[in-house]
Amino acid sequence: MGEVFTKGELREAFPDTSQIDRRMRDLRDRGWRISTNREDPTLTSSEHRFVEMGAEVWKPGQSKAKTPAASLTAIQRREIFEADDYLCRVCGIAAGEVYEGSVETAQLDVARREVLKPGVATTTEMVTECRRCRVGGRAGRADLTSILGELEQMSQIERNHFSQWLEADRRDFSMMERLWGLYRTLPSDSRRAVREAVSPV
Structure with a gap:
């Protein structure tokens, strides 16, 4: 993970696959994290970074898409921001605040978070995160079962x-x-x- 690639390299690796952009969107909808220079400023406009693998789409039953954050309506996004007090639930920064030790201001977005709940398999919930925490993957999976147990x-x-x-x-x-x-x-x-x-x- 963390490898950088370009669409040209993808097309060379999979010459029989058409619509590479659409295929990557499909992977993102299935939990794959593939960053562009919008999420990772170290990338150029033609580069992508493989951050995290999602569903194993080549296996039966794994190709069903998760609900992507990008498909949320404006009302749904506002409700999530309100529920999270307009704060990144990882580092606590608010939109527009400057990160300590830098001149960069925080931008908030809605991200998927895997949550392990008592008696059920891992579920996916929406949560507010700043761009820095989201790109860095600092949150990981939340273990509600362990918290309630403690x-x-x-x-x-x-x-x-x-x-x-x-x-x-x-x-x-x-x-x-x-x-x-x-x-x-x-x-x-x-x-x-x-x-x-x-x-x-």
Whole structure:
């Protein structure tokens, strides 16, 4: 995966196959991720990148198309954005915000996400992602079964605390958690000074 190719190379590899553009669209509709320079700025206008394989279309029963995000109506896309609070559900950035350490602004889109649910096979749901997370494939498959299982192991106090985060759709870090994050960024000598400061006298 990650190989770069051109349509000309595809035509040379499959000389008996007509309408190469349509064939690639068909693969995308079946879960294949093939990037162009719109999703991957490192590509030229004639290049494509093979990112992820979808359904094994050469097998019986695997050629049925998934519902592509591109086929959603404007109303359906707006409903998904509203449900996700107009935020990328991977990194949390909003449309138009500048990525940290760059001048690039975020663009939001609707992407497919595989979700493993209790008692059923993996399903596909729509979710809001920014272009950077979508191209990078950072989300992967969501394991709802595992999350619900871990919730069952929580105490009632932990569940109540977690519920507050869910209600606000954000996590407020305690002073200790913030200090831990800052400590982890320090050079070795500075980390040693922190350890000495908290060591028992």
